[in-house]
Structure formats: C-alpha cells, structure tokens
Amino acid sequence: MARGSRSGGKLNTLAGSSVLITGGTGSLGKALIRELLDNHSVRRLVVFSRDELKQLEVRRMFDDDPRLRWFIGDIRDRKRLDRALHNVDYVxxxxALKQVDTAEYNPFEYVETNVRGSQxxxxxCIDAGVKKVVALSTDKASSPINLYGATKLCADRMFISANxxxxxxxxxxxxxxxxxVMGSRGSIVPIWKQLAAEGRSLPITDSRMTRFWITLPKAVDFVLDSFDMMTGGELYVPRIPSMRVVDLAEAIAPGAATHEIGIRPGEKLHEEMIALDDARRTLLMDTRYVVTPHLSGWGYTPPADAMQMPDGFSFQSHTNDQWLDVDQLRDLVTEEEMAGR
Incomplete structure (x- = not known):
C-alpha cells in the first residue's frame, strides 16, 4: 500500500511510514501496535518504554514481528529519545505517570516525567524532523484539581505551543x-466481576458519580484518525456518551450488593473534558470537538465545515446529551470481553 493511500474508506496517512509510540507497552500502546500492524501498513514501528519485562511480553504477543523495534528508555532522557527518533515520521x-494519589506523594516525579519529559x-521530535505528533491527554487536565491533572494540563499547553x-x-x-478507557489496564470492570463472583459487595466511590465511556478500539481509532485531519494546534475530544457508575455496576453484576467508599483525594464526582471558558474556542466536527489554540502564529486555520459551540457550553459527564443505560452497558462490556479473547 502506498504512502497516503486509503484504508477502509479513510485516508491512511501512516501507510509506509515509520511510527514511534512512547509508553508503547501500556493497554493503549498494545492496541495501537495491533491496529498499526494489521490495518495501516506501517514500514517500521518503534516501541519506546522503560520496562524490559513488559517489552518482552509484548514482543511475544506480536511474535517478534520484524517491523517492530524495541527501545528501553525514559522520556526524561533526551539523548535516548534522539536515538530512538532517528528516521521516524510520526509519534x-x-x-506518563498517571496515578492521582501517587502524584500527591511524589509531586516532582510527576513534573519530571509529565512536564520535563514532554518537553x-x-x-x-523537532530536531529529528518528525512530521506529526499526537500527544495523549486526560479528562483530569480540564479544570485540574489534583497534581497529576495539573501536570497534564501543562503538557497539553506545551504541545500546542510547540507549533x-x-x-x-x-x-x-x-x-x-x-x-x-474501558478495557484498559486498571479498569474497574474485572475487579467488580471478581468480587461479584465471590459474592462480595462492590465498592462504589459515590452513587452520584458519572463518567464518560470510550472503548479501547474507539480510543485507538480516535488517536490514529487525528493524524489524518490535524494541521497542528488542535486539541481533539471525542463526542462520546456518559454513564452512571451505579448503572455500570448493575450491568456487570445484576443485583449485586454495593457500598459507598467515598471520593478519593483529588477525584472528581463528574468528569470534564472541555471547560466552560474554552467554549468560545470549541468547534464541533461530526463526532469530535476541536478546541482551537489560544494563539496561532504558525498559521493555524480552523476547519471550514466545523460548527462553533455556543457560549456557556462545556463537556461534562453529568450534563452530556448522550447516555448509556444498563442494557447498553452490558452489551458493551460483553463486546469488550469478546474482543480481548
């Protein structure tokens, strides 16, 4: 397949290219590897991560595919990044360090990785001549109330301003x-399933809690589709449904007992992905929102077919206009389990 060809009706920007994934042995990284190898005809795929055991496990998972290259390294190490990025087209x-409670006890370690590492x-990437970089953010970077979210907000702004x-x-x-991401490492779903199988009560942080829902395959598609449409400076947010945590518990273990354990330090009752103050810069493009940059001195032009969101708009899980009920959640959980087998 030639570079820039189409795959499944979409422009396949990554075909024939060299791609690097930092943190490539996590749940999303492994799903990205599978998708890139199977459906995007990449020429070379570099996995950059710190854990040699995880790299060994993932190498075995993909039968030592000859297109894969493995770099043990930390994004805190600029020289190692330089070596890994040689002849890479896309990143x-x-x-990232991601545990909210751990960040509160080890704040500067999170700054070192999530902020300095991102820089x-x-x-x-600039020095290596990489064409496009897509950086992963989190809902916790929108109106952050914990240190992890604050470091990710810094990283978001750094990547946008890097243009x-x-x-x-x-x-x-x-x-x-x-x-x-449902189905990712650390998901509550397998924990609740195990507790229900043992006849134990399911711990729920707060019965009022709501969350956005995105499956691992949809997250992968969203990331890779962004390479096709980006010009630089966009912050993309998927237009996805919300769920009530109590409904998810019922979908996983119908009739199971539950008990509230209270919100943990730094945790929000509801998720937010676009803050109220960002409404004036937010556009809607089909199934995704685009938060445009504060400044665009590099010549950013908003997409012509996008719709401006009204003043007062914000994207929060409890005020969303799309919701999943218990039956829909049960079907999605089953679908995730079948896909993982």
Missing amino acids: VHAA NVIDA HYAASYPTRFSVVRYGN
Whole structure:
C-alpha cells in the first residue's frame, strides 16, 4: 500500500511510514501496535518504554514481528529519545505517570516525567524532523484539581505551543483528550466481576458519580484518525456518551450488593473534558470537538465545515446529551470481553 493511500474508506496517512509510540507497552500502546500492524501498513514501528519485562511480553504477543523495534528508555532522557527518533515520521506520545494519589506523594516525579519529559519529546521530535505528533491527554487536565491533572494540563499547553517555535520546521503537534478507557489496564470492570463472583459487595466511590465511556478500539481509532485531519494546534475530544457508575455496576453484576467508599483525594464526582471558558474556542466536527489554540502564529486555520459551540457550553459527564443505560452497558462490556479473547 502506498504512502497516503486509503484504508477502509479513510485516508491512511501512516501507510509506509515509520511510527514511534512512547509508553508503547501500556493497554493503549498494545492496541495501537495491533491496529498499526494489521490495518495501516506501517514500514517500521518503534516501541519506546522503560520496562524490559513488559517489552518482552509484548514482543511475544506480536511474535517478534520484524517491523517492530524495541527501545528501553525514559522520556526524561533526551539523548535516548534522539536515538530512538532517528528516521521516524510520526509519534504517538502516550508515556506518563498517571496515578492521582501517587502524584500527591511524589509531586516532582510527576513534573519530571509529565512536564520535563514532554518537553524532551517536543524538542527531540523537532530536531529529528518528525512530521506529526499526537500527544495523549486526560479528562483530569480540564479544570485540574489534583497534581497529576495539573501536570497534564501543562503538557497539553506545551504541545500546542510547540507549533510556534516549530513554525519554520516541518513538525506539527496536536493533542487528543478522553476519559477512562474501558478495557484498559486498571479498569474497574474485572475487579467488580471478581468480587461479584465471590459474592462480595462492590465498592462504589459515590452513587452520584458519572463518567464518560470510550472503548479501547474507539480510543485507538480516535488517536490514529487525528493524524489524518490535524494541521497542528488542535486539541481533539471525542463526542462520546456518559454513564452512571451505579448503572455500570448493575450491568456487570445484576443485583449485586454495593457500598459507598467515598471520593478519593483529588477525584472528581463528574468528569470534564472541555471547560466552560474554552467554549468560545470549541468547534464541533461530526463526532469530535476541536478546541482551537489560544494563539496561532504558525498559521493555524480552523476547519471550514466545523460548527462553533455556543457560549456557556462545556463537556461534562453529568450534563452530556448522550447516555448509556444498563442494557447498553452490558452489551458493551460483553463486546469488550469478546474482543480481548
């Protein structure tokens, strides 16, 4: 398949290219590897991560596919990034420290990885002549109330602003933001299933809690589709449904007992992916929102077919206009389980 060809009716920007994924042995990284190898005809796929055991496990998972390259390294190490990015065309930046409570006890470690490490990725990509970079964000970066969210907000702004001083270079940067991914490592679903099988009560943080829902395959598609449409400076947010946590518990274990354990430090009752103050810069494009940059000195032009969101708009899980009921959640959980087998 030639570079820039179409796959499944979409422009396949990544075909024939060299792609690097930072943090590539996580749940999303593994799903990205599978999709890129199976459906995007990449020439070379570089996995950059810190854990040699995880790399060994993923190598075995993909039968040592000859298109895969493995780099042990930390995004805190600029020289190692320089080496790994040699002749790379596209980058997915997924590496981050992510545990909310751990961040409160180890704040500067999160700054070192999520902020300084992100700057290393930006600088190394520009110097290596990478074409496009998509950085992964989180709902916790919108109106952050914990240190993890604050570091991710910093990283988001750094990647968007990187387009300014990369203006005379070919490299362009965009960000994708979504909430918890169902089916990813650390998901509550398998924990609740195990507790229900043992006849134990399911712990629920707060019965009022709501969350956005996105499946792992949809998250992968959203990230990769962003390479096709980005020009640099966009913060993309998928237009996805919400769920009530109590409905998810009922879908997973019908009739199971539950008990509230209270909101943990730094946790929100409802998720937010686009803040109220960002409404004036938010556009709607079919199934995704585009938060445009505050400044666009590198020549960013908003998409012509996008619709401006009204003043007062925000994208929060409890005020969303799309919801999943218990039956729909049960079907999606079953679908995720079948896909993982």
